[in-house]
Amino acid sequence: MAEALLYKPLKNSQDSRSATVQCGLCAHYCVIKDGTRGKCGVRENRSGVLHSLVADVIAAANLDPVEKKPLFHFMPGTRTFSIGAPGCNLCCSFCQNASLSQEPRARGAVRGQRVTPEEIVRAARESGAASISYTYSEPTIFFELMYPTAQLAVQAGLKNILVSNGFMSPECLEMLGPYIHAANIDLKAFTEEFYKERCGARLAPVLENLRHIVRLGWWLEVTTLVIPGLNDTREELVRIATFIRDELGAQVPWHVSRFHPCHELTDRGPTPTQTLETAWQVGLDVGLAYVYLGNVPGHGSESTSCPSCGEVVVERNGFSVLGTHWGERPGRCACGHDVPGVDW
Ligand code: SF4
Ligand code: SF4
Structure with missing residues (x-):
C-alpha cells in the first residue's frame, strides 16, 4: 500500500477540516469520503490521505x-x-x-x-x-x-x-x-x-x-x-x-x-x-x-495485407507469426508500399 498519486483534498464550505478527497486518476474523478473507497475499489481514503491498495x-x-x-x-x-x-x-x-x-x-x-x-x-x-x-x-x-x-x-x-x-x-x-x-x-x-x-x-x-x-x-x-x-x-x-x-x-x-x-x-x-x-x-x-x-x-x-497491392506481408495464425514477405526491407512491401509499424 502507498499514498496515491493524482488526488487532492476537498474542503467543503461547512467544515474546513473535511477529510474528503477527490481522485484525479481516471475520468470518474471520484469524491471519496474518509474511510471509503472510489468506484474501482482499490483506492481508499484514510484520514484525508488517499491510498492505493494495489501499489505493490x-x-x-x-x-x-x-x-x-x-x-x-x-x-x-x-x-x-x-x-x-x-x-x-x-x-x-x-x-x-x-x-x-x-x-x-x-x-x-x-x-x-x-x-x-x-x-x-x-x-x-x-x-x-x-x-x-x-x-x-x-x-x-x-x-x-x-x-x-x-x-x-x-x-x-x-x-x-x-x-x-x-x-x-x-x-x-x-x-x-x-x-x-x-x-x-x-x-x-x-x-x-x-x-x-x-x-x-x-x-x-x-x-x-x-x-x-x-x-x-x-x-x-x-x-x-x-x-x-x-x-x-x-x-x-x-x-x-x-x-x-x-x-x-x-x-x-x-x-x-x-x-x-x-x-x-x-x-x-x-x-x-x-x-x-x-x-x-x-x-x-x-x-x-x-x-x-x-x-x-x-x-x-x-494476416497483414499490403493495402496497395493486396499481397500478404505478415502471415499469422492466432497469435503466431508464421512468416513475413517483405520487399527490400522489413516494413516495405515488394510493391514498394510502406506498412507502418515499429520494429518489423
Ligand atoms: S474509479 Fe478509482 S481511479 Fe477512478 S477516480 Fe475513482 S478512485 Fe480514482
Ligand atoms: S470491467 Fe473488464 S472489460 Fe470492462 S474495462 Fe474493466 S477489465 Fe475491461
Whole structure:
C-alpha cells in the first residue's frame, strides 16, 4: 500500500477540516469520503490521505506473444511480460476477466502477490521479453505500480505497452506519456448509452484520450468487442471506423473481436463469424488500411495485407507469426508500399 498519486483534498464550505478527497486518476474523478473507497475499489481514503491498495500487488503475470494484446504492428513475433492487478474503474457486464477486475469493487477483496517495480523488471528481463505489458484488468488503477515500473523498464532497455479501456484522466496520460511506447485501447461502442448502461462509464473521455494518445506519439491499435444485439449494427460500426479514420488516422489498426458469453452477459451466444466479417468489411470500406478479426483463430484476416497491392506481408495464425514477405526491407512491401509499424 502507498499514498496515491493524482488526488487532492476537498474542503467543503461547512467544515474546513473535511477529510474528503477527490481522485484525479481516471475520468470518474471520484469524491471519496474518509474511510471509503472510489468506484474501482482499490483506492481508499484514510484520514484525508488517499491510498492505493494495489501499489505493490499483482494478481496475474505471464509471458505472452505481443500479438495477444493485441498489437499486430509493434515488434511482431516478440514476447511481452504481462502483468495485471485486481480491480477496474469500469464494470462491464461482459467482462471476460471479472474475477480479477470486479472483486475489489464487489467484495472489497484485494488479493494478489506482493511485488516491487524492480522485481517486475528483473523478471521481464530474465524471461527474454522485449517489453512489459500493463494489462488483464485495467492498468490505470494500478498506476502507482505501473508508473515506476515503466520508468525502470525504459532504463533497462525494455518497451512498455498499455492495454486499457481508455478511461484514464488526461493528467494520468500526460505522466505516462514519455514511458509508454504502444497501446491497445478499447473503443467498446459509439454511444453514451452503451458506456453508461453496460460499463458504468462515458464515451466522451475515451474518445478524447484516443486523440490524446495520437498526440503523444505512442503506437496505437484499437479494439472493439462486437457483441450481438448491443453494438453490432452497421451504422454503429461505420461510426467507430469513421472516428478512427478521421481522428486517429486510417493507418491505425482496428481489431474487431468475437464476444463469448460471460460474467453477467450470458443471454446471447458468441458473435457469428459473419457479423465479424461484416465489421471487417465496414472498416475497409470506410478506408481503414488494417482491420483484423480477433478470437477467430485460423481466419485469414489475422494476416497483414499490403493495402496497395493486396499481397500478404505478415502471415499469422492466432497469435503466431508464421512468416513475413517483405520487399527490400522489413516494413516495405515488394510493391514498394510502406506498412507502418515499429520494429518489423
Ligand atoms: S481511479 Fe477512478 S474509479 Fe478509482 S478512485 Fe480514482 S477516480 Fe475513482
Ligand atoms: S474495462 Fe475491461 S477489465 Fe474493466 S470491467 Fe470492462 S472489460 Fe473488464
